Amino acid sequence: MPSLRMRFLFFTVLLILVAKSVFGQIATFSKSESMYVEVLGQSATVFSVNYSRVIFANDNCYVTGNVGFGSYRFPLQIDDNRRGFNIPVGVSSSFGKQSNHFVVGLGLGLNMAQEIESYEPEFLRFLLTYRVGYKYQRPSGGFFFCVDFTPTFPTHYFYDHRNGFLEDLDLIAHLVGFSLGYTFTKS
Secondary structure, three states: OOOHHHHHHHHHHHHHHHHHHHHOOOOOOOOEEEEEEEEEHHHOOOEEEEEEEEEEEOOOEEEEEEEEEEEEEEEEEOOEEEEEEEEEEEEEEEEOOOOEEEEEEEEEEEEEEEEOOOOOEEEEEEEEEEEEEEEEEOOOOEEEEEEEEOOEEEEEEEEEOOOOHHHHHHHHHHHEEEEEEEEEEOO
């Protein structure tokens, strides 16, 4: 049975190939870059700052690559505080001609948490994330927002010093993501 990493790679390549074959050759498109904040969602933290860039596009579709950084501090128990971070990297395809877009994507994040007082590591894991949602963005750039369904799954643990398998239930909160940002368009 193929590993989760191989499945992730396969689905990423498949997503890009399908988008390219369905919508034909790459057309002339002004390059755009975006900065945005995301609450919950693919970042696997409460709040993250992200950068996105168009990789290729045509009249009906554009594919972006994105990277971000999210940090969180949360009490998991009454006497226990932890802090952590996630570095999400992903690719998304947006389909639509005007301002309304259907978005699908895949991502992989490096997620870590540690105890605040002792700096003892709790876990370090890879998270596989999917993205299906709605994005409002004008073709000319400017402000945009996005609402996504973003299921997140742990794929590999480097270490895990927590008590029990129910500890990953923190990922349930990340089933929905909200993004707000600004797109800079270059000719």
